[in-house]
Amino acid sequence: MVQLTFDDQWRENLIVSFSGGIGSAASALVAHENGLEFQCVFADTLIEDEDLHRFMDDVARVIGKDIVKLSCGMTPWDVFRKVKYIGNTRTAHCSQKLKTDVVRDWIKENYTDKGLPATLILGMGRDEQERIERAKKTWAPVMVDSLLDRFGMHSHCSRTEIIEKYGIKLPRLYSYGFPHNNCGGFCVRSGQTQFATLLQHFPERYQWHVEQEEIAYREIGETARPFLRKNIDGVVTYMKLSEFRDKIASGEITADPYEFGGCACFIDEE
Numbered sequence: 583m584v585q586l587t588f589d590d591q592w593r594e595n596l597i598v599s600f601s602g603g604i605g606s607a608a609s610a611l612v613a614h615e616n617g618l619e620f621q622c623v624f625a626d627t628l629i630e631d632e633d634l635h636r637f638m639d640d641v642a643r644v645i646g647k648d649i650v651k652l653s654c655g656m657t658p659w660d661v662f663r664k665v666k667y668i669g670n671t672r673t674a675h676c677s678q679k680l681k682t683d684v685v686r687d688w689i690k691e692n693y694t695d696k697g698l699p700a701t702l703i704l705g706m707g708r709d710e711q712e713r714i715e716r717a718k719k720t721w722a723p724v725m726v727d728s729l730l731d732r733f734g735m736h737s738h739c740s741r742t743e744i745i746e747k748y749g750i751k752l753p754r755l756y757s758y759g760f761p762h763n764n765c766g767g768f769c770v771r772s773g774q775t776q777f778a779t780l781l782q783h784f785p786e787r788y789q790w791h792v793e794q795e796e797i798a799y800r801e802i803g804e805t806a807r808p809f810l811r812k813n814i815d816g817v818v819t820y821m822k823l824s825e826f827r828d829k830i831a832s833g834e835i836t837a838d839p840y841e842f843g844g845c846a847c848f849i850d851e852e
Contacts (some may be wrong), residue, residue, distance in 0.1 A: 586675035596620035605705025670809040
């Protein structure tokens with residue numbers, strides 16, 4: 583067991599944000615291995631891959647704790663229709679409503695409103711220090727920290743090793759090439775590669791998003807805009823998911839293998 587000295591306030595009331603990915607799972611397992619007192623919370627967007635729930639149950643079995651499951655009862659598309667704005671690379675208010683707000687409310691109810699300190703543990707390490715610093719500003723006065731950094735789990739291999747050590751199979755989305763295990767492979771901040779991957783492995787799921795986008799267009803009206811980017815001769819324009827699928831099928835578009843796009847869920851306020 584690694585021996586570390588923690589500030590008393592830091593060590594009290596550790597809350598591991600379980601996103602469903604490798605980093606957050608490794609954070610929960612390293613907390614368990616080192617005898618830390620902690621809780622895990624999971625904010626469900628209601629469009630998660632089925633295997634995420636299997637993965638979460640496996641982690642819960644090993645750490646011997648129930649993972650608190652939170653939801654406001656909406657999907658990202660429900661949020662877009664409600665606020666009359668489809669999220670994009672700049673404004674992903676789905677993350678704010680479905681993840682940040684519900685976890686913040688839970689922490690307030692169980693800790694800060696009772697005058698108790700709380701430290702939110704994110705599944706990010708030294709390689710994502712800039713994101714952690716942004717999260718600290720977003721979540722104040724709740725403290726934000728990284729067990730991956732504190733316990734020296736700086737590589738992807740070290741994080742997968744602790745998961746596999748307990749016989750836990752990694753989430754299937756990673757094996758398909760997705761860079762994360764959130765929202766069933768969907769994200770309005772994603773690039774063409776991620777949506778090509780979603781189309782290849784989950785065509786029915788992709789079709790559901792096509793239908794949801796069309797519903798959003800009808801309900802929002804003329805101000806609705808697509809979020810998927812295309813670059814033609816240096817000019818960036820946008821296309822609907824249905825258009826992208828047609829262009830992939832015709833060969834007009836070949837997705838760049840590295841254009842997955844970014845993600846800042848649970849980090850920034852809108």
